[in-house]
Amino acid sequence: MIPFNFEYYEPSTIQEAVHLFKVLDDQGKHPLYYSGGTEIITLGRINEIYTGAVIDIKNIPECSTLAIHNEKLILGCALTLSELHDSGLFPLLGETGAGVADRTSRNKITLGGNICSQIIYREAVLPLLLTDSEVRIAGPGGMQQVPINQIFNQKLQLRKGELFVQSITDTSYIHMPYTAVKKRKVSAIDYPLVTIAAIRTNSMIRLAFSGVCSFPFRSQMIEEIINRHQIPLQSRVEEAVNHLPAPILDDIKGSAAYREFVFKNTLFDTIRLVGGG
């Protein structure tokens, strides 16, 4: 049971949601946008999240958009990971999302909820980073569309009251060779030791990671190293480890040394799989 009360709001427009956030925040209610809500419920139950009001955005049409328009794939933030997988419209995102939690939970976990989660893995962002997607952000100043590689730095850099509404992906990326590999410590359902998503464009392999450091990331430096095809693959992988953007995670799921071992092996396999050996 969640040990505190909160108010529940169901706006039907983005403008209404953003306005509600401002009003509730001014009242000191620490509002949260609510999509799948799984993290708010589970962390709220153990007092690791508090809110006096949630703003459920599932009834806002833009948040549930699943469409291709002018060769752009538009995905609403309230689409569930199961819906994304079953649609087959963005296979890399579908498969990466299918590694999160379990199937029934993914009937509730949403794209926006995963990317904006407090839990550090946020694996659904990896395909968006690899495909230079853009995101539509609603806020008090209106709607803006921003490249995700500009606004995602460890996490989506939203200001208070801003809402991630949609992602926009050029469909030319959708059919490029890709792979997504998730390595867990033991069980089939768990957080990752290492998750790697990769695509091969006409010119190079792109790589994005979760579980290695305390945040998901795409590294142009690592991509540059991995695409030096004149150097043996094993050497490139060894060199890539030296350019991680933060210390390797060291926790109960895996020591830093073990994670590094898994990272190297998984990176090696990923590159072979996507055709860059």
Next chain:
Amino acid sequence: MRDGAHVVKIELYVNREGRSVVARPADTLLHILREELGLTGAKPGCNNGDCGACTVVMDGWPMKSCIMLAVEAAGRQVTTIEGLRDTPIQRAFAEKWAFQCGYCTPGFIMNCHALIQNRPDATDEIITDWLQSNICRCTGYKEISEAVKSVLVTGKDTL
């Protein structure tokens, strides 16, 4: 239901019957089903979305009722284990001995029922993916898998 109150009236449709409850917006669907409606088939296990013992079917899809607010279920069709009567998967669970202590059984049956309804042609890969949503402390997974396969169109040939 009224926006913004600490206690709200919610109109639920549970097992094809309209039910009106007064609840906190912070109450989970699992809590309301058990404590307000007396439907104790959905079981509290982890209360964290991990074990699947609380699974119900909502608008045809399995949902863990411990990670859903009751207010989110307003106006949607909720089916609990009490709403199933002599379905093929219930008969299969009995015939295949797909339970031991029984605590996980309602959740497993609701998940399997939704699988059969939505994906009657499910492959082994899909069956495994769906069944991994539930945990059986008695480890009766083989029998549960056999039960669901005995009902699925594609599963009958692989037993």
